[in-house]
Amino acid sequence: MDYLNNEKDTKTKQKKYTPRTINRILQLVKTYLNYAYKRDYVNIELAGKIERVKEKKVVRGHLEPDEFMKLVNLDWSDKRIKAAVLLAIFASMRKGEVRALQWGDIDFNKNTISIKRNFVDEYDAAGNPVFKEPKTGSARKGSYLIFSDLKNCLLELYSETPFKKPDDLVLVNIWKTNAQNQNHLKQYTPMSDTAIKRDFSRMIEAIGIDIKSQKERKLVYHGLRHTFVSYMSLFAGDSVVMSLSGHESLRMLENYSHPIESAALSALETANKALDKYRQHPAGNDTPGLVN
Numbered sequence: 001m002d003y004l005n006n007e008k009d010t011k012t013k014q015k016k017y018t019p020r021t022i023n024r025i026l027q028l029v030k031t032y033l034n035y036a037y038k039r040d041y042v043n044i045e046l047a048g049k050i051e052r053v054k055e056k057k058v059v060r061g062h063l064e065p066d067e068f069m070k071l072v073n074l075d076w077s078d079k080r081i082k083a084a085v086l087l088a089i090f091a092s093m094r095k096g097e098v099r100a101l102q103w104g105d106i107d108f109n110k111n112t113i114s115i116k117r118n119f120v121d122e123y124d125a126a127g128n129p130v131f132k133e134p135k136t137g138s139a140r141k142g143s144y145l146i147f148s149d150l151k152n153c154l155l156e157l158y159s160e161t162p163f164k165k166p167d168d169l170v171l172v173n174i175w176k177t178n179a180q181n182q183n184h185l186k187q188y189t190p191m192s193d194t195a196i197k198r199d200f201s202r203m204i205e206a207i208g209i210d211i212k213s214q215k216e217r218k219l220v221y222h223g224l225r226h227t228f229v230s231y232m233s234l235f236a237g238d239s240v241v242m243s244l245s246g247h248e249s250l251r252m253l254e255n256y257s258h259p260i261e262s263a264a265l266s267a268l269e270t271a272n273k274a275l276d277k278y279r280q281h282p283a284g285n286d287t288p289g290l291v292n
């Protein structure tokens with residue numbers, strides 16, 4: 001009997017966790033470390049030193065046009081969350097790129113967004129967020145604001161936020177500062193990863209896709225990039241879609257940038273107009289005043 005118990009204990013000790021489980025544990029540890037650091041319980045920023053382990057690529061689900069347009073028409077109280085969702089749907093932005101976006105990256109007059117930075121929950125010794133280049137060198141610029149839904153949402157957010165300078169973040173973690181906390185830099189941080197994931201799921205639920213269906217269809221925030229690619233593929237070839245979504249193969253397209261830019265603009269215009277049948281108001285008729 002003792003032999004059997006020892007064998008059972010050995011098997012228990014040898015149990016291996018999946019990379020996904022390990023990363024979830026690491027993220028939890030990072031959350032606690034960030035909490036402690038921001039409140040000066042610890043003097044060293046440790047969370048940024050924790051690296052994720054590699055995971056196998058997971059096939060993520062996407063939304064159909066009639067579904068993601070329900071998100072557009074959904075009245076959501078937190079404009080930051082809605083902006084984060086629409087930036088992924090209409091500009092194919094990764095979560096880290098959305099969290100690092102600054103108002104100076106947006107040109108409302110020319111309808112362009114420049115995607116220059118990425119944020120992966122790293123902070124320097126002073127508590128300031130550390131921004132890096134987008135994943136796989138996928139910095140890009142596109143006329144994504146041709147989609148009036150995205151443009152209007154960002155303009156509404158701009159009118160509400162007190163942070164309007166070119167180098168201010170579009171999605172700020174908090175909008176009010178605590179006078180008792182002398183370190184205001186620690187309060188000005190990118191919106192949390194958890195808040196975006198949590199509220200995205202709630203938005204999906206609000207348009208009629210329950211939690212069970214979300215899991216079955218593998219509907220997660222990152223899947224909104226797939227939504228963009230899937231939808232834009234109806235109006236453009238692979239090279240144009242890759243240039244707009246910032247996939248790895250973008251480097252192969254550098255010698256063809258001018259024709260692709262023209263084709264991308266045409267595709268975005270056509271894709272935008274095709275969504276009119278889902279809109280409560282036709283595109284172009286409800287755009288607020290532009291930001292100078």
